[in-house]
Amino acid sequence: MxxxxxxxxxxxxxxxxxxxxxxxxxxxxxxxxxxxxxxxxxxxxxxxxxxxxxxxxxxxxxxxxxxxxxxxxxxxxxxxxxxxxxxxxxxxxxxxxxxxxxxxxxxxxxxxxxxxxxxxxxxxxxxxxxxxxxxxxxxxxxxxxxxxxxxxxxxxxxxxxxxxxxxxxxxxxxxxxxxxxxxxxxxxxxxxxxxxxxxxxxxxxxxxxxGLREAEATKVLENTYRQVNLGLVHEFAAYCDALGIDAGAVIDAAATKPFGFQPFYPGVGVGGHCIPVDPLYLAHSARAAGTPLHLVELAQRINDERPVRVVDVCETLLRTTGTALAGAEVLVLGVSYKPDVSDVRNTPVVPLVRELTARGAQVRIHDPYVPELVVDGMHHKSVSHLGAVIAEADLVLVAQHHSVYDTEHLHRARLVYDPRRHA
CATH class of the missing domain: 3.40.50.720 (NAD(P)-binding Rossmann-like Domain)
Incomplete structure (x- = not known):
């Protein structure tokens, strides 16, 4: 056809x-x-x-x-x-x-x-x-x-x-x-x-x-493209952090090119039903065909490891203020997998909260669209009185860029970490 x-x-x-x-x-x-x-x-x-x-x-x-x-x-x-x-x-x-x-x-x-x-x-x-x-x-x-x-x-x-x-x-x-x-x-x-x-x-x-196979392959390619590019920017953000470069500013600058570049921004990980899943369907099929897609599988690992990397940075930032992560109060802003929706399917905030908790942090969350996030049986309810809670936290971690999280709220924080701008 x-x-x-x-x-x-x-x-x-x-x-x-x-x-x-x-x-x-x-x-x-x-x-x-x-x-x-x-x-x-x-x-x-x-x-x-x-x-x-x-x-x-x-x-x-x-x-x-x-x-x-x-x-x-x-x-x-x-x-x-x-x-x-x-x-x-x-x-x-x-x-x-x-x-x-x-x-x-x-x-x-x-x-x-x-x-x-x-x-x-x-x-x-x-x-x-x-x-x-x-x-x-x-x-x-x-x-x-x-x-x-x-x-x-x-x-x-x-x-x-x-x-x-x-x-x-x-x-x-x-x-x-x-x-x-x-x-x-x-x-x-x-x-x-x-x-x-x-x-x-x-x-x-x-x-x-x-035919059918071309249509099937189209979808897994579309989301694998995003997975691979997100893996690239997550590694690039870590590189920029090592050199003291604002990764987000670099991506913004590159995005001014009208051809040959599409901006992807780092975050706390990759979520949703498609990007963390569809590349695994493609990788499964490729292995069965005897043509493993090493780049795809590597990008998947990089993105899966991203929440741990983010917690590493949180620990380092707190240490510069003389505060240990163990016992620190960390406020996580936004728990859905993308901005301004309530969808928490495969949200990377789950492994993020799990890692923070494992290292002894006192985790609180806020999300205007998600009243509660359950992680390993523990119910984390979205806090009220956001301004006061931001001021009380040792660290505010912007995990999702909901439109309500503006500078008016964040300027009250003692310490803010936004992975979209830094590693």
């Missing part, structure tokens, strides 16, 4: 109105379900968490990136169900379940397998099945196809199968699901075109790849 980018208009959906089923109503699935419903498609939303479907039926959103008002405006266009029988009445079923890694850092496809088994139980001829969950190349045509074909129907003959990797960026004020181009790979050219007809009505443009 020739690769093709198609510009489309959301005013005139590419395909006719059809009933769409969406399995998984989290940070990726719910925005997509809402986008389909807003484009005029009746949507059946399914989630194995009853509290999620109950909230949606009450007109409340379970994720902070989709407002309650937006859900309520849909009226009956989005039906949130606990059972899956209605999937049989859908023309298309989109799977948006998590694909994390296990304790050993290997891909965990259990939720994806379960969701596909649910689809297979209700699969009928003529349906389109789309996998949005992030996977490594070969999963859609291998694991997914095998589970779906237990229905007795054959992919590419009796039903269409496509992979359309999600491109959700929670909290991004510029690009939402409708304004972000989508990549589509199909088992056959007809499968890809059917997916293009569905997504063409809800996104600005689509890019059809040569």
């Amino acid at each position: 020739t690769q093709l980018t198609v510009q489309v208009s959301r005013r005139t959906p590419a395909g006719a109105r059809c009933r769409v089923g969406v399995i998984g109503l989290g940070y990726a699935g719910l925005p997509q379900a809402v986008a389909f419903a807003e484009a005029g498609h009746p949507v059946i939303g399914v989630d194995n968490r009853p509290e999620v479907t109950a909230m949606l039926r009450e007109g409340r959103s379970p994720v902070d990136t989709v407002s309650d008002d937006r859900v309520r405006r849909l009226g009956g266009a989005l039906s949130a169900l606990d059972d899956t029988e209605a999937l049989a009445d859908c023309s298309a079923v989109v799977v948006c379940v998590p694909t994390p890694v296990d304790a050993a850092g290997e891909p965990d496809l259990s939720a994806l397998r379960a969701a596909c088994a649910t689809v297979a139980a209700h699969l009928r001829p003529g349906q389109l099945v789309v996998i949005e969950s992030t996977v490594y190349p070969g999963v859609t045509d291998g694991v997914v196809r095998a589970v779906l074909e237990r229905s007795g129907l054959v992919a590419g003959t009796h039903f269409s199968l496509a992979h359309v990797p999600e491109r959700v960026d929670p909290g991004n004020p510029v690009f939402d699901s409708a304004d972000t181009s989508r990549v589509i790979g199909g088992l056959t050219p007809v499968c890809a075109l059917r997916a293009e007809e569905l997504y063409g009505g809800v996104v600005s443009s689509v890019h059809i790849t040569a």
Whole structure:
């Protein structure tokens, strides 16, 4: 199949109105379900968490990136169900379940397998099945196809199968699901075109790849690119610190170049569902192919070690004031994995707090979006009266750059460490 980018208009959906089923109503699935419903498609939303479907039926959103008002405006266009029988009445079923890694850092496809088994139980001829969950190349045509074909129907003959990797960026004020181009790979050219007809009505443009594996590889490359560059700036920040250079100022200066450079900034680590996870899917696939990606695996290690490095710097800074880290009161500002959202999936603040605690620090946290962070069974509640707590702390560590953390607050601190500016 020739690769093709198609510009489309959301005013005139590419395909006719059809009933769409969406399995998984989290940070990726719910925005997509809402986008389909807003484009005029009746949507059946399914989630194995009853509290999620109950909230949606009450007109409340379970994720902070989709407002309650937006859900309520849909009226009956989005039906949130606990059972899956209605999937049989859908023309298309989109799977948006998590694909994390296990304790050993290997891909965990259990939720994806379960969701596909649910689809297979209700699969009928003529349906389109789309996998949005992030996977490594070969999963859609291998694991997914095998589970779906237990229905007795054959992919590419009796039903269409496509992979359309999600491109959700929670909290991004510029690009939402409708304004972000989508990549589509199909088992056959007809499968890809059917997916293009569905997504063409809800996104600005689509890019059809040569096949499923190219679409699968696109997503893991996108986030591996970010992982590797973050690993680079974390090492670069440590180098700058050794020379007394402001790493953030250097990155700002380099970013003035209008070509050939994209700024990445150091932090306390790497979080979210994508960047700490997707490169492991790629590394797993590369090892299986006999072509290990050493740079990717090294970047992963650098970023995994970053929280410990940050605590090392905290200890050094406190020592310059005559204070030991053991017994010191450290206030951690921001615990979500990115600014101005409540999402704490894989937040590096968890290993950061764990390391601070292990070295004897008295850790307090503040986050306007996260009322509590649980680390190893210990409940850290977000403090109130932020100004007073900042003034009391021996060290204020800016772990996340929420917009509320301005200089008016921070000037009261005895000692501030911002890893975005320094190592």
